[in-house]
Amino acid sequence: MNPQLPLFPESASALSGEVDLLFSIWCVISVFFSALIAGLILYFMTRYRRRHPEDVGANERAAIWLEVGWSVIPLAIMLAMFAWGTRVFFRIYRPPKDAVQFSAIGKQWMWKVQHPGGQREINTLHVPVNQPIRVTLASEDVIHSFYIPAFRVKQDAVPGRETSIWFQATKPGTYHLFCAEYCGTEHSRMIGWVIVMEPQDYENWLAGGATGKSMVASGAELFQSLACVTCHRAGNAGDTGRVARGPALEGLYNRQVKLADGRTIIADDNYIRESILTPTAKIVAGWEPVMPTFQGQVSEEQLTELIAYIRSLGPAGSAPAGGGQP
Amino acid sequence: MNTSAAATPEPTTAETAFERPNYLNAVYGVRSWLLTRDHKRIAILYLISVTIFFALGSLMAALVRLELLTPEGDLMGPDTYNRVFTMHGIIMVFFFLIPAIPAVLGNFLVPLMIGAKDLAMPKLNLASWYVYNIGAAFTLWAIFNGGVDTGWTFYTPFSTNYSNTYVVSTALGIFITGFSTIFTGLNFIVTIHRMRAPGLTWFRLPLFIWSTYATSLIVVLGTPVIAITLLLVGAERLLHLGVFDPKLGGDPVLFQHLFWFYSHPAVYIMILPAMGVISELVAAFARKRVFGYKFVAFASVGIAVLGFLVWGHHMFVAGESVYAATIFSVLSMLVAVPSAIKVFNWTATLYEGSISYETPMLYALGFIGLFTIGGLTGVMLATLGIDVHVHDTYFIVAHFHYIMVGGTIMAYLGGLHYWWPKISGKLYPNFLSRLSALLVFVGFNLTFAPQFVLGYLGMPRRYWSYPPEFQVLNVLSTAGASILGVGYMLPLFYFIWSMRYGRKSGDNPWGAVGLEWDTTSPPPTENFYTMPVVTQGPYEYNREEVHNRLTQEAPLG
Numbered sequence: 104m105n106p107q108l109p110l111f112p113e114s115a116s117a118l119s120g121e122v123d124l125l126f127s128i129w130c131v132i133s134v135f136f137s138a139l140i141a142g143l144i145l146y147f148m149t150r151y152r153r154r155h156p157e158d159v160g161a162n163e164r165a166a167i168w169l170e171v172g173w174s175v176i177p178l179a180i181m182l183a184m185f186a187w188g189t190r191v192f193f194r195i196y197r198p199p200k201d202a203v204q205f206s207a208i209g210k211q212w213m214w215k216v217q218h219p220g221g222q223r224e225i226n227t228l229h230v231p232v233n234q235p236i237r238v239t240l241a242s243e244d245v246i247h248s249f250y251i252p253a254f255r256v257k258q259d260a261v262p263g264r265e266t267s268i269w270f271q272a273t274k275p276g277t278y279h280l281f282c283a284e285y286c287g288t289e290h291s292r293m294i295g296w297v298i299v300m301e302p303q304d305y306e307n308w309l310a311g312g313a314t315g316k317s318m319v320a321s322g323a324e325l326f327q328s329l330a331c332v333t334c335h336r337a338g339n340a341g342d343t344g345r346v347a348r349g350p351a352l353e354g355l356y357n358r359q360v361k362l363a364d365g366r367t368i369i370a371d372d373n374y375i376r377e378s379i380l381t382p383t384a385k386i387v388a389g390w391e392p393v394m395p396t397f398q399g400q401v402s403e404e405q406l407t408e409l410i411a412y413i414r415s416l417g418p419a420g421s422a423p424a425g426g427g428q429p
Numbered sequence: 430m431n432t433s434a435a436a437t438p439e440p441t442t443a444e445t446a447f448e449r450p451n452y453l454n455a456v457y458g459v460r461s462w463l464l465t466r467d468h469k470r471i472a473i474l475y476l477i478s479v480t481i482f483f484a485l486g487s488l489m490a491a492l493v494r495l496e497l498l499t500p501e502g503d504l505m506g507p508d509t510y511n512r513v514f515t516m517h518g519i520i521m522v523f524f525f526l527i528p529a530i531p532a533v534l535g536n537f538l539v540p541l542m543i544g545a546k547d548l549a550m551p552k553l554n555l556a557s558w559y560v561y562n563i564g565a566a567f568t569l570w571a572i573f574n575g576g577v578d579t580g581w582t583f584y585t586p587f588s589t590n591y592s593n594t595y596v597v598s599t600a601l602g603i604f605i606t607g608f609s610t611i612f613t614g615l616n617f618i619v620t621i622h623r624m625r626a627p628g629l630t631w632f633r634l635p636l637f638i639w640s641t642y643a644t645s646l647i648v649v650l651g652t653p654v655i656a657i658t659l660l661l662v663g664a665e666r667l668l669h670l671g672v673f674d675p676k677l678g679g680d681p682v683l684f685q686h687l688f689w690f691y692s693h694p695a696v697y698i699m700i701l702p703a704m705g706v707i708s709e710l711v712a713a714f715a716r717k718r719v720f721g722y723k724f725v726a727f728a729s730v731g732i733a734v735l736g737f738l739v740w741g742h743h744m745f746v747a748g749e750s751v752y753a754a755t756i757f758s759v760l761s762m763l764v765a766v767p768s769a770i771k772v773f774n775w776t777a778t779l780y781e782g783s784i785s786y787e788t789p790m791l792y793a794l795g796f797i798g799l800f801t802i803g804g805l806t807g808v809m810l811a812t813l814g815i816d817v818h819v820h821d822t823y824f825i826v827a828h829f830h831y832i833m834v835g836g837t838i839m840a841y842l843g844g845l846h847y848w849w850p851k852i853s854g855k856l857y858p859n860f861l862s863r864l865s866a867l868l869v870f871v872g873f874n875l876t877f878a879p880q881f882v883l884g885y886l887g888m889p890r891r892y893w894s895y896p897p898e899f900q901v902l903n904v905l906s907t908a909g910a911s912i913l914g915v916g917y918m919l920p921l922f923y924f925i926w927s928m929r930y931g932r933k934s935g936d937n938p939w940g941a942v943g944l945e946w947d948t949t950s951p952p953p954t955e956n957f958y959t960m961p962v963v964t965q966g967p968y969e970y971n972r973e974e975v976h977n978r979l980t981q982e983a984p985l986g
Contacts (some may be wrong), residue, residue, distance in 0.1 A: 129808075157975050
């Protein structure tokens, strides 16, 4: 940031320019109306100053057109700004298809970040420039909020559910990462940096660190070790010829699923999470509620990895996709 | 408000008016105050209580601003800081802003403005003051035993399973105090329906009564929700009943829905009475009927109704569905329309008025300016694409202080200055009081305008330490707060001073109309010597009548 007094924070994401424009136009409108009101008050104050202690004001001349005018004009302006603001909002919340999946887990008082390749860091997030990145957010304790002012994005990490945020950094540099939701003693120390790098530098950085397994690979391993695979097998009949007890998960992610109670829902991060922790909440049509809960047996990180694995499962039959590439 | 000739008290000189017993000197002794059923005395009791809490809340604010003078957390530890800003919020919202105008000015003025002898339920009124103090005692007990660190918003699961502070006793204090607010609201509703003077139709009511009525509706409908919510927080904390904590099978966002279902309308509980005060002040000092009376009156009701439909705008980034966010965004903009109507109508009231710049009017004009900025930034926040960035930053802090401090407290102080001669029969120093209005206005803007910039730059709220590049703006803000503090202390001193040394005000120093000015100042215990009969609207000024009022009574110097 500049040593002088900037009015805008650094603008370093694909959407930050539009948010600034939206904000600037609102500022112009606000200054206009504030100046109008202040100007009128100051003018009336001098023009209609009481000149004699017994003076009284003129009788009011009712003007319905004025009342209608100053109701409808602000309303029209607000509705226009609402439409624009909502469009920007939907763009902030709809990640592009090719976004790379990261994960961040909030915990009193740190952000635990994991790269798709399995690299972990705390309170720092290295990302390549010009690459859409989606960060899934979860919390191990209280509500936190993942906030990068330079990208104009923020999303609460709420315990008990998955949320996500996406951005596309446009300028290499180092930017603030804040926790924006009050979370206790060290709330103001739950801060860090987002480091945006040229793709080559990012590759080098990845290579330099201790490389663990990719998130998807860890998820696949959990899928085996927690014995998910014994029921959720590719193809409804396994090698043994017995009918599987759970639906296959290939191609499930972001598809419509018909539930036993007749509803249809989208199998998104939250649905998969809920199905692991509270399997009986939303039973898929045609299946028995036989799955045990994994509440307390998987950590937030393991949940994220399991979801990453299920997300990576292509259509039935094909090999898991989206392995360890950044 | 004009009354028929029979209703006007017999012409008296200023001196003889003070020989008559008034509500202050009719009876003496501590018991006569603590067991009083006179709405005017109960208003004074409330004035003392809320002033103490305002001082306490201001002290906490001063500590916050001092800590934020430097980027490092150096004045106190983070746990202390968290307790301080939490107590600042809880005290100011629940023990000052919500009761201030209704319980002090409302209690004093509602019966006087509608020509009644008292509120419909005087014992309930006294009970409400006691209940308020019992609730306050619980919260004070919690403060002196180490405080509470959840923020005034009590967000779960932090408040239910992570905070190691006195959450339950604080919440219990707020729960209890909620009943006092309900008692007062119920009392106002019944009184306004049943006890209006003959001829005082709904559209002859002063706008302060309209807004007090609208406020009371919100209080009666909304307060039970916060009461239940806080009970659930207590139940989860003490009994581990899984309501909000996902580890117990609850949903933390459910808390936010319940909390804001009350606490957003609570913003209107704070600002609607303030709007009522401003309507009275603008009319009195422009000596003119409020422009678009019916629009202003119905705007109050509109705000009360729409205010219940916008709570979701506090959860745009909390994982609420994008479609819910869209609906709450557009509804939040709709609620701005009646507020805009009021601002435009007040401004239009000045047109062709006869404007004088006594202290109350300075506060009122300051209110209009600050409320306009607070309102416009509120609409900005309702715009989804902007809220994502500035949510939970100092932009929010600045916005709601413009509404609650720039709005409610300016109006409260303006109202106190306007009705002080009615309450005490005394005048306060003209120069000092105008200076206080100026200091409050300048100090307020210097405190909170930099916070808008801080917020857009990305400084999150509730930070005990912060990155060094935010320091300059924080220093400006703290400097402003010290000016604001002086501005607030002045009235405290000269009001107390005026009770003993102030010049007598006469019955109507402003030459204002309104039933409350048609009796002596201070009024007798029964309010009126003869039952007023109302024959016209609330703001009918004519030159002859003002002349009579001003020549009968001691002029204002």
